[in-house]
Amino acid sequence: MKETDLPRVLEIQQELAFQDWNTAQFAAEIRANYALCVVYEPLAEQGTPQITGYAIFHLLGPDSELLSIAVRRNSQHKGIGKMLLDAGLSRLNPESKDRCFLEVREGNTSARKFYEKNGFKLYGDRKNYYSDGENACLYSIELESQIN
């Protein structure tokens, strides 16, 4: 992800309405040396290719975090989410059993199904975590468990 990608990234965020980050927040992630910010951009058959998804991880040694992942609605269910997820998980070290954590709204069943299908395990929740009172579900994956 580059700063010039941010108008498109914000468009995707707005389309999916799952998060409310502004340009400065995304830009700070791009600049942070512990953050991995990736976009998915298909090869263009004609014209300019358009970014259709993005993900942001904090790579923090043994305990990393997935902060955000999104694929625009008409590009979902084609494996793009998994590709974006793998971009971060492939940076974790299975030898030292590195883990990746994330939190997701309890009612976001499609994202929860996506995470569970990709090996994340529910380990807890946070009551009234979001400003509208919704609970957060806490998931983690230990890289070794994905390989075995």
Ligand SMILES: CC(C)(COP(=O)(O)OP(=O)(O)OC[C@H]1O[C@@H](n2cnc3c(N)ncnc32)[C@H](O)[C@@H]1OP(=O)(O)O)[C@@H](O)C(=O)NCCC(=O)NCCS
């Ligand atoms: C969660 C999210 C990123 C998943 O993205 P995605 O690109 O649809 O993910 P994938 O395509 O890898 O997997 C999703 C499904 O597509 C299926 N799939 C993958 N490749 C496929 C293909 N080539 N053909 C058909 N289906 C396919 C997967 O098996 C999976 O099936 P399931 O939903 O029945 O379990 C996406 O739904 C999203 O952007 N949601 C809104 C934002 C959000 O809530 N983000 C998470 C909170 S931070």
